[in-house]
Amino acid sequence: MEKLKNILASLSTHIPDSMSESYDNTGLLIGSDDMEVHKVLVAYEITNEVIDEAISLGCQVILTHHPLIFKPLKKITGQNEVQRMVKRMIKSGLAHIAVHTNVDNIVSGLNKSLSDQIGLTNFRILKSGKDRLFSLVVFVPKGDFEKVEQSIFKAGAGHIGKYSHCGYSVDGKGSFLPLEGSNPAIGQLGQLERVDEKRLEVIVPGRKLTSVLSAMKKAHPYEEVAHFIIPLENVDPESGSGGLGELSQAMDFDDFIVHLKSVLNLKSIKISVKHPEKIQKVAICGGSGSFLIQEAKASGADVFITADVKYHDFFEADDSFGIIDPGHYESEIMIVNEFAKFLEKNFHTFAVLLSKVNTNPAITI
Secondary structure, eight states, rough: OOOHHHHHHHHHSSSGGGOTTTTTOOOOEEEOOOOESSSEEEEOOOOOOHHHHHHHTTTTTEEEEEOOOOOOOOOOOOSSHHHHHHHHHHHHHHHEEEEEEHHHHTTTHHHHHHHHTTOOOOEEEEEOOOOOOEEEEEEEGGHHHHHHHHHHTTTTTOOBBTTTTTOEEEEEEEOOOOOOOOOOOOSOTHHHHEEEEEEEEEEEEEGGHHHHHHHHHHSSSSSSEEEEEEEEEEEOOBBEEEEEEEEEEEEEHHHHHHHHHHHHHOOOOOOOOSOOSSEEEEEEHHHOOGGHHHHHHHTTOOOEESSSSSSSGGGGTTTEEEEEEOOOOHHTTTTHHHHHHHHHHHHHHSSSEOOOOOOOOOOOO
């Protein structure tokens, strides 16, 4: 048994709602965060069949990629299918969590899962910079420096590309005069103190700033921690849209299509008439990603894999750049398994069940 608020907190730490697009609706959409959870059903999206499944299995929560409530609801009278499902979930005591574009926009998210499914290496974000970077500067007594530094790193500061624990420090003298009402860890009330300190500077992505500051203050000995936060113009390489990677060896285009159909379990696949003969560098965007066609082309990718590609968008293909549309559901469904793995890894107090309902509203015949 686990409180729903604890599940939400863990999800928010690893997949922050702040990474969602402005039009999106993520997090807890139905239910109370104070409810007790014994079973969670993980599905791609909510349908009446998924609700039936959750009720029959005795679940309290349905976690999905697509939010049931996407457009704002002005009333819940049962006049359309979404309203009827919302009413049914409330009546059945079912909570609903959606993890949508926030998992699309992180380096360890949906596109990494799609990349792994395809077998790409050297994965990175295609269009970086969804999140903002900050420089955190904090002044620490020398004797407490390592404790504060390691706490900050553990909370998520100091990551630059493929390197962690990145920081810069210099020695100096800190001065302060404790005033009435203070409780100084060093020094005496009303006496000017000068302390041997170190200045530590680290990079922090905005999505981790709150947790880093909390860890810093918890580890620091001073009741008033001298620090400042500087917004940067640097692009955050670990947040953004789409992905880019390489096959370990170049493949003939036709062989690559056979490979894709196999690993994505496809009966058919839509491809551009024009495309290169060999494929090695691959750009991807699970779900609707036509807005990234120009970025994919500029990246030097041999092919761009995404869904919901319109007729006219296929004209962007040429002899050195192909476009492949495997389908929306087909390019995202693997994230459901990742959600289940995340919950199973971080919690041992409730059951995690994978939905057996295929919610794809379209089939290939």
